[in-house]
Amino acid sequence: MTPRLNVHFIHVKPPNLPAGQKAIPLLMVHGWPGSFYEFYGIIPLLTEPGKHGLDPNFTFEVICPSIPGYGFSEAPHKKGLDAIAAGRIFYKLMLRLGFSEFYLHGGDWGSLITTTMSQMKPESVKGLHLNVVFLGKGGFKVLISLILGRYLPWLVGMTREDVKLIYPYFEKNVYxxxxxxxxxxxxxxxxxxxxxxxxxxxxxxxxxxxxxxxxxxxxxxxxxxxxxxxxxxxxxxxxxxxxxxxxxxxxxxxxxxxxxxxSHESRFGLVARTPVYVPTGIAAFPHELMHNPKIWVKERHKNIVNYNYMPRGGHFAAFEEPELLARDIQNFVSKVEKNAK
Known part of the structure; x- marks a missing residue:
């Protein structure tokens, strides 16, 4: 018999959706040491955008689950529940809620989980929005861009913002x-x-x-x-x-x-090396632990629709800057929907 886990989630529908307008399903996944509560400030901005000065044409139906073993989601009873397993669980959750297509947002472990969902079920993921990006091995291109980027950023596809966020490299990254x-x-x-x-x-x-x-x-x-x-x-x-x-x-x-x-038996490396082809949006917050320029992110995420340098904020984006993040998600979904039409 397949073991079952009780998974906690919050599900918020728009309270006042105009006739004829459909809400856009959005799964948002937290990380460590956060929880579903990180999204409490951003949910009203997404489900009632017009009330908060955001674009009412992009109104979301938001689902925020707790990762198994976090908060009120049951902890696994055996080894092996990693980001891939969590992604499968959350995909089944969305199907049971009646969504065959949906958008995703993730930060921290949520970024890894939603990325695996995009790799496993690209036909269901209309778009992937991240404020943290996990990359595979840097390789020769990244090494060259690090060496030349400080003085010749344009030559290796870096911007002035990238230079500001990456260098001095040892101080801002290694140390x-x-x-x-x-x-x-x-x-x-x-x-x-x-x-x-x-x-x-x-x-x-x-x-x-x-x-x-x-x-x-x-x-x-x-x-x-x-x-x-x-x-x-x-x-x-x-x-x-x-x-x-x-x-x-x-x-x-x-x-x-x-x-x-x-752990050494994990599938993390496989996930990090596997390309992602679904439309992707990146919100690069200046105080994130490590900055990944667009030129690096493109090595893995092959369909970047949006890459924005955010004016302020750090690792806990939804908790710190809910309005900035909500606007960026709306902007990303707007572009994906326009391209689809």
């Missing part, structure tokens, strides 16, 4: 990743060890999670006494996200998802 990736090594190898500690201490859990909402929002916040947490978020919103992990006891199972995707 930045070393500073921020300690958690990744732990969770990819021994998630249960640290998970047991965090499940036993609400203060410890809050510290572990909120530190990411500080440094991943803006690396400059690292130097502030309070981590700059209230510059982009309310404490109520931050603690709500922490409480979703605390009341569900899901921090350990959420970290196991990292191990499943990054």
């Amino acid at each position: 930045a990743v070393l500073r921020e990736s300690g958690y990744l090594h732990i969770q990819a190898t021994k998630p249960d060890t640290v998970g047991s500690s965090l499940n036993d201490s609400p203060a410890g859990l809050a510290a572990y999670i909120l530190e990411k909402f500080s440094t991943w929002t803006n690396p400059d916040y690292r130097a502030l006494e309070d981590g700059g947490l209230d510059r982009k978020y309310s404490l109520d919103d931050l603690l709500t996200n922490v409480m979703i992990y605390w009341v569900s006891g899901s921090i350990t199972s959420s970290m196991r998802f990292c191990k499943e995707n990054l």
